[in-house]
Amino acid sequence: MTAHTHAHSHPDSPDGTKGKNLLLTMVLKIVLTIAEVLGGWLSGSLSLLSDALHNLSDVLSIIISWFAVRMAAKEHDKKNTFGYRRATIIAAVINATLLIIMSLFLFREAYFKFIQPEKINALLVIVIAAIGIILNAVAVYLLHKSSGDDLNMRAVYLHFLSDALSSVGVMVGGIVIYYFEAYWIDPALTVLIGLYILKESYEILKESANILMQGTPKTVDIDEMAEELEKLDAIKNIHHVHIWALDEHTLFFEAHVNLQNDILVSELADIYKKVEQILKGRFGVTHLTIQFEYNCCEDMGRVLDKE
The missing domain is CATH 3.30.70.1350 (Cation efflux protein, cytoplasmic domain)
Structure with a gap:
């Protein structure tokens, strides 16, 4: 005789907290991207332009995550008897992969900056970095609650947390450059931030891959x-x-x-x-x-x- 039972859990709908917060953070990220493009162009700062490209990839990751939340909220049917909840796991894999790619890109930019430091308008960099800290901090606050038990939201949360840390690094670097003209600070901070992003992204990717491969969860004996x-x-x-x-x-x-x-x-x-x-x-x-x-x-x- 075979017997079975199951309990239902209901993910937030796209019109719920997760969906609304993702849409709001996407707006914040678009505003920040525009500000960094203008700031980088006016100040001659390649780091700001590079961060703007990073933020543009974040906008894409948010869009992917929002659609994943929307898909996961769908009920199961005859075509997909397990439902669509794994859409959020697939989104986590995509977002973690994007983070790793962007980290490698940051390492590449840092390498060239070590070789040939560039003079920049440090004061403008500080102002734009401050804006970045504020907007990213708001986004981190909005996403923090959902990041603890959802890999998809955790990946997006990590995007914004790393961006907030990056903005802090850019601001510190701008201040040091403004007073001491130590242009090597900028790429040094970039490498440290990139290493942190790589570590966290790898953990998300490993856990997501284990779920997709139907592996035994690490918490289970x-x-x-x-x-x-x-x-x-x-x-x-x-x-x-x-x-x-x-x-x-x-x-x-x-x-x-x-x-x-x-x-x-x-x-x-x-x-x-x-x-x-x-x-x-x-x-x-x-x-x-x-x-x-x-x-x-x-x-x-x-x-x-x-x-």
């Missing part, structure tokens, strides 16, 4: 789960265990449960209820499928490569 279930008197062993995440909030569990005794189907309800309570209450499983057996697959391990 298959043996611990099986051992806990095998403490029930009615269960002999657990095998054919498969665990994967649909997104950050939806954890799937399926397994074959070998029973101690050959019992009636009607008697399985109580056993199933106990299994469900353990998996949902202790391990956060939201959807489980159990195949009950008696004297089957005797020498099988927890996880099998072949069914």
Whole structure:
């Protein structure tokens, strides 16, 4: 007998908090991009123009994320029985990849600036950087709450946090250049910011890839789960265990449960209820499928490569 159950979670709709905040942050980013293009052109600062290009890529990432939130809010149907929640994971992969590409671009620009420092209008750079700090800080505040449990929103949040840090670096660099004409400060700060972006982007990319590959979440211990279930008197062993995440909030569990005794189907309800309570209450499983057996697959391990 196979039994299954699942719990529903409802992501924010595109008209909800996430969607509105993404649209608002996109407006802020467009305003900042325009300001940096004008500031870079007037001051002769290549760093501001480079940051403007970075911000333009952020606008693209926000658009991708907003559509992902909208897609994830759609209900499942016959065509996509699992629904569309993985759209946010795909968006996280795209955004993290963009961040890595932009980091490499920043390293390249920093290299050339080390070789040939350029004189700039430091005062104008400081003013534009201050504007960048304010706008990015507002965006970080708007996205902070949603970034903790959503990879897609976390990737966008990281975009703005890195931009805020970048603006702080540009401002500090502008101040040092204004007073000491130490033009090497600008590329040095760029390298430090780029290293931070690379580290955080890699973590997002690794976690997203694990979900897309239906890997076991790092917070889950298959043996611990099986051992806990095998403490029930009615269960002999657990095998054919498969665990994967649909997104950050939806954890799937399926397994074959070998029973101690050959019992009636009607008697399985109580056993199933106990299994469900353990998996949902202790391990956060939201959807489980159990195949009950008696004297089957005797020498099988927890996880099998072949069914």
